[in-house]
Amino acid sequence: GQQVMQIPQYQHVQEGEDFTTYCNSSTTLSNIQWYKQRPGGHPVFLIQLVKSGEVKKQKRLTFQFGEAKKNSSLHITATQTTDVGTYFCAGPREYGNKLVFGAGTILRVKS
């Protein structure tokens, strides 16, 4: 079945350093979504990418969707302690709202 793989599993960075997490799907995706879950919290939607090669920015966060619509990345520039949490990518499967989530990348920021 469809799989969504995410790397790395963990990333510890010094505050101010950049961070990137990568997401790869075994099948072509109609769109890809990114969520952030703070420690002890629930996933919160960040963004949805739909078009091949799409790049979107949200302040220090840059999201990319691959040309083949099978991979995506999230890059954070100059991390801050408020960026800590787990970042998940998710792609839809079949009809409706069934999302297949990647395992997530846990980001820790040392101040």
Add this chain to the structure above:
Amino acid sequence: KAGVTQTPRYLIKTRGQQVTLSCSPISGHRSVSWYQQTPGQGLQFLFEYFSETQRNKGNFPGRFSGRQFSNSRSEMNVSTLELGDSALYLCASSPNLRGRAGELFFGEGSRLTVL
């Protein structure tokens, strides 16, 4: 607009018991999905309901069931609880316009501990 509300937030059960979790979606959202989150397995899709009909189902045993009411509120039930059912159960709602997967709005979850 109020967010997704899940009750109870925390509960402790023993093996063999059953549990019912409740989810009230954002007003106007007709799609409700349930996910199980564990440290080892991540976010696993349980099922999705839309207009009182189960539209998608994940790979969970029949002990896991759900339903949706006419006001879009949803419940999920787990019978004959096992230790491995200990997890955070997340409900997510979506307006699901045009049937396409869109942004999910998650509740804070119900944390189930099975002893």
